[in-house]
Amino acid sequence: MVDDIAGLRRILLENRTIAMVGLSANWVRPSYFAAKYMLDRGYRVIPVNPQYSEVLGQRCYPRLAEIPERVELVDCFRKADDIPPLVEDAAAIGARVLWLQLGVVNRDAARRAEALGMEVVMDRCVKIEYARLFGGLHWAGVNTGVISARRLPCLEVAGRRASG
Numbered sequence: 001m002v003d004d005i006a007g008l009r010r011i012l013l014e015n016r017t018i019a020m021v022g023l024s025a026n027w028v029r030p031s032y033f034a035a036k037y038m039l040d041r042g043y044r045v046i047p048v049n050p051q052y053s054e055v056l057g058q059r060c061y062p063r064l065a066e067i068p069e070r071v072e073l074v075d076c077f078r079k080a081d082d083i084p085p086l087v088e089d090a091a092a093i094g095a096r097v098l099w100l101q102l103g104v105v106n107r108d109a110a111r112r113a114e115a116l117g118m119e120v121v122m123d124r125c126v127k128i129e130y131a132r133l134f135g136g137l138h139w140a141g142v143n144t145g146v147i148s149a150r151r152l153p154c155l156e157v158a159g160r161r162a163s164g
Contacts (some may be wrong), residue, residue, distance in 0.1 A: 001110055001120045009133045011119060015072035015097050016043055018126070019064055021086060022077035023047040025055045028124075031077040032056070034127035041130060046071065051065040064089040075126050076104060083109040091116040101125055 002011060018038060023031045023045075024064055035045045042078070046069075047055040050062035059118050061067050064074065074090040076083060076099065083106040090113070098113040100106065100122040110120040121129075 018073045019046045019071040021048040037127045075099045080106040087113045
């Protein structure tokens, strides 16, 4: 399992075509936000969800097996119990990486994916990791300058010193 900074960075640099399983067309869902963010960063995002024909202007496929192009990374926005069949599907289309989103942990499925030759990232968000590793956290409102580790200068309040 890949859990180190160098490995995560390598995966995100080398794998530019992402099939997002469970991607929602609802703009308030985390999958939608992650897909939009990665599209805006130049990734090819392929939605996989039988409920839609298109998400974010991208053709949506009902299953991984129906995608007509090479997929490098399969990003799973599904509950942990749904992952084992997705491992087999990802291997069948030649994916190099199985990425399980935040809160999705299935160690047996991860071991199976590794046995099939895939690298596995588990319990991490592709958008958050990209932002963390490539300097985009400010876009999400984290680096706004509102919260800072710098101490404010002391203020004079009614003849007394007070820290800000």
